[in-house]
Amino acid sequence: MDVNQVLEATLAADSTTRTQAETQLTQAAEADFQGYLTTLSRELANEQASPQVRMAAGLALKNSFTARDYVRLKEVQNRWETQIDPSVKSQVKDYALQTLSSSDNRAGLSAAQFIASIAAIELPREQWPQLMGTLVENVGSGNPRTKQSSLTTIGFICESEDQDLRDSLAAHSNAILTAVVQGARKEESNNDIRNAAITALGDSLEFVRTNFENEGERNYIMQVICEATQADDNRIQQGAYGCLNRIMALYYEKMRFYMEKALFGLTIQGMKNDEEDVAKLAVEFWCTVCEEEISIEDDNSQAEGTESLRPYFNFARVATQEVVPVLLELLAKQDEDAAEDEYNVSRAAYQCVQLWAQAVGSNTVAPVLSFVEANLRSDDWHYRDAAVSAFGAIMEGPDEKVLEPLVKQALPVLINMMNDSSVHVKDSAAYALGRVCEAVPDAIDPNTHLQPLISALFTGLSSHPRMASSCCWALMNLADRFAGEPGHPTNALSQHFQASVQNLLQVTESTQDNQLRTAAYEVLNAFVTNAANDSVAMVASLSDVVIERLHKTIPMQQQVVSVEDRLTLQEIQTSLTSVVIAIIQRLEKEIVPRADGIMQLLLSLLQSLGPKSSVPDTVFAAIGALASAMEGDFEKYMQAFSPFLINALNSQDEPQLCAIAIGLVSDITRALESKVQPFCDSFMNSLLNNLRSTSLGNQFKPAILQCFGDIAQAIGGQFETYLSVVGQVLQQAAGISAQGENVGSFEMLDYIVSLREGIVDAWSGIINALRAGNNTNLLQPYIESIFQLLQTVYQDPNRTEALLRSSMGVIGDISEAFPSGEYSQYFKSEWLTNMARDTRANKEFSPRTQDTARWAREQIKRQSGKAQKPRHFVQPQRFLPPVFPGV
DSSP states (O other): OOHHHHHHHTTOSSHHHHHHHHHHHHHHHHHOHHHHHHHHHHHHHOTTSOHHHHHHHHHHHHHTTOOSSHHHHHHHHHHHHHHSOHHHHHHHHHHHHHHTTOSOHHHHHHHHHHHHHHHHHHGGGTOOTHHHHHHHHHHHHSOHHHHHHHHHHHHHHHHOOOHHHHHHGGGGHHHHHHHHHHHHSTTOOOHHHHHHHHHHHHHHGGGOHHHHHSHHHHHHHHHHHHHHTTOSSHHHHHHHHHHHHHHHHHOGGGOHHHIIIIIHHHHHHHHTOSSHHHHHHHHHHHHHHHHHHHHHHHHHHHTTTSSOOOOOOOHHHHHHHHHHHHHHHHHTOOOTTOOTTOOOHHHHHHHHHHHHHHHHGGGGHHHHHHHHHHHTTOSSHHHHHHHHHHHHHTSSSSOHHHHHHHHHHHHHHHHHGGGOSOHHHHHHHHHHHHHHHHHOGGGSOTTTTHHHHHHHHHHHHHHOGGGHHHHHHHHHHHHHHTOOSTTOSOOTTHHHHHHHHHHHHHHHHHOOOHHHHHHHHHHHHHHHHTOOGGGHHHHHHHHHHHHHHHHHHHHHGGGOOSHHHHHHHHHHHHHHHHHHHHHHHHHGGGGHHHHHHHHHHHHHHHHHOOTTOSHHHHHHHHHHHHHHHHGGGGGGGHHHHHHHHHHHHTOTTSHHHHHHHHHHHHHHHHHHGGGGGGGHHHHHHHHHHHHHOSSSOGGGHHHHHHHHHHHHHHHGGGGHHHHHHHHHHHHHHHTOOOOGGGTTOHHHHHHHHHHHHHHHHHHHHHHHHHHHTTOGGGGGGGHHHHHHHHHHHHHOSOOOHHHHHHHHHHHHHHHHHOTTOTTHHHHTOHHHHHHHHHHHHOTTSOHHHHHHHHHHHHHHHHHHTSOOOOOOOOOOSSOOOOSSTTO
């Protein structure tokens, strides 16, 4: 194999050539991994090789030890640890460090990435102790290329998301700071070096807390960063303001002195910078200030009366009169050609004004109102738009008593601005009206404002695609805020309901804009969901229109030519089906007369859809809603529908569809109760197969276990058939814990909590089922393991309110299943009493949880007073192969 030729081919434009080259590299790595690393690292360091070859070598080396998936990452890192000879490791690392001095900047960059990937393996294990020292020495005495590449390497190491590496970096804080601060000083004349240093400094700030606690070191770091904001290179200025943002987020309590002496003036100067990227970062500094102060106020309000209050300096409140006017001027720097999702300085300023209002409250109103009054009728659309946007931005935060009279006065003006000559102003007016509907709905007088407001929003919805999302969002907020109590005879929307629905049906039928159509159907859902009783007849009539439209899409499947056509059709079908869901949920039992037609349509739709379609997800949700509404009457559809459901349960190659099918089994089981029994064998076989599947992720297992509980609850004593298998599954699952490298993984901890919730919910359903069938003696082999799980839950600080509530429920269920005290010895454990007492006494828990804990405590007391009765132990009937590997 010609290494240079293969490496060059991995960067080829032709996908076939590129894939063949990547396959050759993979085969070479599998055949001789040590030789592979040695060869590639030699080419990376080879000054005679072409830049493309060196860059490709560095990329291949980095990819050998990085992966997005956590499990895969640990596998490739372990490969370096266990399969590579120490002498080869040393040689490979030396080649990489040597490349940092290359005259080829791209090779140096590739080497920096590779070094960072090896550092992620070795630094947490206290290996490669000389790395940081070497990088510091390079920055101090190397040539410019070496300095820049070494600083870039430090930056890559510090920005890594590898938690083990991040945890280990605090031990290297002195070396990191020595290098980056030296490179970031104003005395450094090479701007490339200084930029690399300030970037690395920003990435390292989280790990230098010990240094930041030292006033002298902190002063020097802050001086270097503040001086960097005045650099003549925009990259360095951006890096400096980025550092200030991170410092404010990490070290707010240390910032009072620096705010007074420097940061206040520097950031205002930065916001006025002509370079937009610099101005954005200066604005974001004040966003960070507001976010921190909002967070501190929340924390302190919860800690009131204790000594753990966080320092709070009111930076935003003090700076309001100086900073807010600058932000308002920046609002007028809109780019009329900007994409809707483009983040520019105007949008950064809007975000900051929003946060300012939340942090400072009513003190924000005066400067904003002055700006609004001065610019609302400006000849320049930029300033009209800024004025409207500013008014909408302060709807959350100030006291409603302050806002209400202002909103009442401003509403006619805002509604009128929906007719502005500029579409940008109209869009901002629609969004501001949405903010009003969301945050200050009491200021809207239904008799005075509602008709012109709804009319203006529907006119805007049809007038320009740019306004679609803002108008739809405003209309949804309007529907939510004026819905009144569920089941109320009438509400403020009732007199506008029919016209609104007709408008939405017309828009969805006539537009060719997919985004507008989808948004309009979402608004229709909101109006249906919030319809009062006097609009129910119109909702029922609407169902006929929607069902007819959905029916017409089925033959359109045969007319699809392109991928774009197929996606458009799927989007229409999904939107229409979502409206069907809203109608079913609103009509509830009143949907029954139309149920046969709806179910037949949904089955036809499922039959017509091709593989990998996204539509079945929503169709299944609609069927679940229909089952919940019809309850036992849904049984008549099961013979026709169950093959689709079983097929979806078995679709392990389509995880999302499989997950929805698991949830739908629970919905149907709860709806049909004992009538579901004929279908349970198929359900249980598919659910157990999914538990054993290696292609489905762990996140499916808790839902499957909860499904077992739902099935048990539904069929009562007939669940005895499945008890032996399910009991062993639950015992296996209870043995799962975070071990080894997974101990610090948040994903693993969340999974364990969810799994335990599923186990406890399953046991609750099973206990009640066997109690209903007078077969509680069958629980004997499992009682001890259930109490062991409950003790584990109590002893593990990683638990949720839902898990504790379910645990309390199971304690009570076992007590009522064995009223004669057959297992009273378990109820006498001190930890069980403490668990119930602590759960009941937790003031942060809901009344439902506290009541369940109170009931469990009463059951514990009742059982504790009983003597243990002799019992006969029944062994499980058969052994189940492990479905939870490692247990």
